Amino acid sequence: MIRWLIGAIGLSFVASSALAADPIDIRVGYLGQAGIKSKLSLVEQPSENDGIAGARLAIEDNNTTGKFLNQRFFLEEIRLKDGEDVAKAATALADRNGIIIADLPADALLKAADALRDRKTVLLNAGAIDDRLREQDCRANVIHVAPTRSMLADALAQYLVWKQWKRWLLVVGSHEADKLYADALRRAAARFGAKIVQEKVFEDTGGARRTDSGVTLIQRQMPVFTQGAPAYDVLVAADESEVFASYLPYRTWDPRPIAGSAGLVPTSWDAAHDQWGAIQIQNRFVKLNSRRMTARDMQAWTAARMIGEATSRTNSGDPKTVFEFLKKPDFSVAAFKGQRLTLRDWNLQLRQPILLVDGRMVVSVSPQEGFLHQYSELDTLGVDRPETKCKLN
Amino acid sequence: MWRRCLLSGMAVWLAATSPALAFVAYVSNEKSNTVSVIDTDKWIVTHTIKVGQRPRGIEFTKNGKFVLVAVGDDDKIEVIDTATHQVVDSLPSGPDPELFTQDAAGKLLYVANENDNTVTIIDLEKRVRLGDIQVGVEPEGMALSPDGKILINTSETTNMAHFIDTATREIVANVLVDARPRYAEFKRDSSELWVSSEIGGTVSILDPAKRTITGKIEFNIPGLRREAIQPVGIGITKDGKTGFIALGPANRVAVVDATTHKVTKYLLVGQRVWHMAFTPDEKYLLVTNGVSNDVSVIDVSAQKVIKTIQVGELPWGITFAQP
Numbered sequence: 001m002i003r004w005l006i007g008a009i010g011l012s013f014v015a016s017s018a019l020a021a022d023p024i025d026i027r028v029g030y031l032g033q034a035g036i037k038s039k040l041s042l043v044e045q046p047s048e049n050d051g052i053a054g055a056r057l058a059i060e061d062n063n064t065t066g067k068f069l070n071q072r073f074f075l076e077e078i079r080l081k082d083g084e085d086v087a088k089a090a091t092a093l094a095d096r097n098g099i100i101i102a103d104l105p106a107d108a109l110l111k112a113a114d115a116l117r118d119r120k121t122v123l124l125n126a127g128a129i130d131d132r133l134r135e136q137d138c139r140a141n142v143i144h145v146a147p148t149r150s151m152l153a154d155a156l157a158q159y160l161v162w163k164q165w166k167r168w169l170l171v172v173g174s175h176e177a178d179k180l181y182a183d184a185l186r187r188a189a190a191r192f193g194a195k196i197v198q199e200k201v202f203e204d205t206g207g208a209r210r211t212d213s214g215v216t217l218i219q220r221q222m223p224v225f226t227q228g229a230p231a232y233d234v235l236v237a238a239d240e241s242e243v244f245a246s247y248l249p250y251r252t253w254d255p256r257p258i259a260g261s262a263g264l265v266p267t268s269w270d271a272a273h274d275q276w277g278a279i280q281i282q283n284r285f286v287k288l289n290s291r292r293m294t295a296r297d298m299q300a301w302t303a304a305r306m307i308g309e310a311t312s313r314t315n316s317g318d319p320k321t322v323f324e325f326l327k328k329p330d331f332s333v334a335a336f337k338g339q340r341l342t343l344r345d346w347n348l349q350l351r352q353p354i355l356l357v358d359g360r361m362v363v364s365v366s367p368q369e370g371f372l373h374q375y376s377e378l379d380t381l382g383v384d385r386p387e388t389k390c391k392l393n
Numbered sequence: 394m395w396r397r398c399l400l401s402g403m404a405v406w407l408a409a410t411s412p413a414l415a416f417v418a419y420v421s422n423e424k425s426n427t428v429s430v431i432d433t434d435k436w437i438v439t440h441t442i443k444v445g446q447r448p449r450g451i452e453f454t455k456n457g458k459f460v461l462v463a464v465g466d467d468d469k470i471e472v473i474d475t476a477t478h479q480v481v482d483s484l485p486s487g488p489d490p491e492l493f494t495q496d497a498a499g500k501l502l503y504v505a506n507e508n509d510n511t512v513t514i515i516d517l518e519k520r521v522r523l524g525d526i527q528v529g530v531e532p533e534g535m536a537l538s539p540d541g542k543i544l545i546n547t548s549e550t551t552n553m554a555h556f557i558d559t560a561t562r563e564i565v566a567n568v569l570v571d572a573r574p575r576y577a578e579f580k581r582d583s584s585e586l587w588v589s590s591e592i593g594g595t596v597s598i599l600d601p602a603k604r605t606i607t608g609k610i611e612f613n614i615p616g617l618r619r620e621a622i623q624p625v626g627i628g629i630t631k632d633g634k635t636g637f638i639a640l641g642p643a644n645r646v647a648v649v650d651a652t653t654h655k656v657t658k659y660l661l662v663g664q665r666v667w668h669m670a671f672t673p674d675e676k677y678l679l680v681t682n683g684v685s686n687d688v689s690v691i692d693v694s695a696q697k698v699i700k701t702i703q704v705g706e707l708p709w710g711i712t713f714a715q716p
Contacts, residue, residue, distance in 0.1 A: 061551075064530050064551060065529055065548075065550075065553070068553060068555075068567040277531070277573075280507050280531050280549075281550075283489075284508075309552075309572075332572060333572065334549070334550070334552075334573045334591075334592035339592065339620040339623075340593070376619075376620065377618060377620070378620075
């Protein structure tokens, strides 16, 4: 009888403990685009699952933590095809998911944000690097995990100036994104004391990326294109459209290093980064996805980890609670960058160190030593509070 | 003549000021794949031992005959014979072992394996793996309660201190702490458990009985940005009155009143200070400075850095044999 009683007490104890309660389910949507942007280099060709693969790893990490907190995480993916209505897709995804990670171009992201404005859905931008999304076009319901063009450009400029490569030959592509990157590079040069000795535009005349005739023509074209430039230390290329920058290294008229869209590239993540415990996430990622981790993967991982951080700290899966937690001044997340990452409260941009990589190794990490700031040295990268055009709400 | 006189005079002076007891410290050098042996009589490196790849966690066995060192990139723990200064054996840990702890009898070894979210239990006599315990993402810090009943493991991405019952090998409690918990240390009387959070920039004080956070040690160094303060290694004196906390890239060790949990002093040491160990008589505390490739010697009662000893590249862990 007594034994039976003890058994019953034991049972009721188990039943009343957290594990027996209904788990908290956190449903995360992933809104991306179908089709991938082609790269000049075959080894840099992105995978079909570029980005979402990082989110999947973070969901797995969150679920490991969730085991101890009785939280379960789910990920639903929607890929927009050309011409598909982004507002409609975002709304449909938001019907089932309180939190959405978006990997969309700037205009599509704004449409999604505006379609979800009156809901309590949280939107995390893990793809678009456009400064205007954090400035004149900022939205109160979007947190930006991806760095901005100006953060990337400033990170590169700090290093080049530290290296005393202060005379830049700037070569800009003819597409819109290239021009935006060039704007960010010009701003960075002016901020950190570099001088653009000449600017050249590389016109995209169309044509196939890969041809049977190979590099013969490029080998003749690139030296001639860079001939006759005034004395310069480094060629900085703005070619987000992947038209010419990767053809520049070893082919310039003068023997000079390349930076920007080829050569030394500023990025939020690289498969070669192994400092600050990063080797652990690199290993986990390869194990799960059978390929190496890209910047887009890391941005999506960080977005999904921020959600996990918020749900474990608040013990809640409610999107509004999650959002309020992320916006608190003492919020921070660890993302293998050697220091805590925090949000800029004036535009909800994630502060982060930027890696400078050459395709095989991490050459340096910015902010560089000596670039000081009264609040956070990470705010030496990108548009700072006094200059912002963003008005939230 | 003069010179000889001076030299012998110095030798006499050195002998007179040297400590009464000489101890031996073993330091793991993460980059150079070596272990440096330090003699605290002369404060010099007497031996440099070649080990496997990426040595980090390091500890004497309880009988003092061997030093165990986790060589993470070789997925094992190597055994150094302290008599011959040679690696004589290795233990089968899980992948990428980093920190570990032993039971009081020196029979069981508990290892944190960063790569597969497990804590591995190894039988030290038979040198076989007894089993694994599933924990959070990126397990790191390991500590055993003074009575041996509870094992603490911290997981760096899950941000928890897991309480594991050593008898059943089951997790009995999980306590959320600040970001990237790296190290755990009990007070000798079991009244407190300290857990350092590298990215969170705090040390949480836990009540081991209630398994809740009762306080936090915060750091504030004028002129230093908050992000640079990254607590890792912890040392608490046997009387439980004073704590020392290594603050990583802040290049300082914080001295903490372990009763009020307030920082009383910051000691400037080398660059990127990681871990620490007391000499068995607790007169000195040695801390490893990862970036400046040296070990700082702190006089515990004076709370002053008295010496710096050059070791191998990127020193990380340090251990003393207990007499």
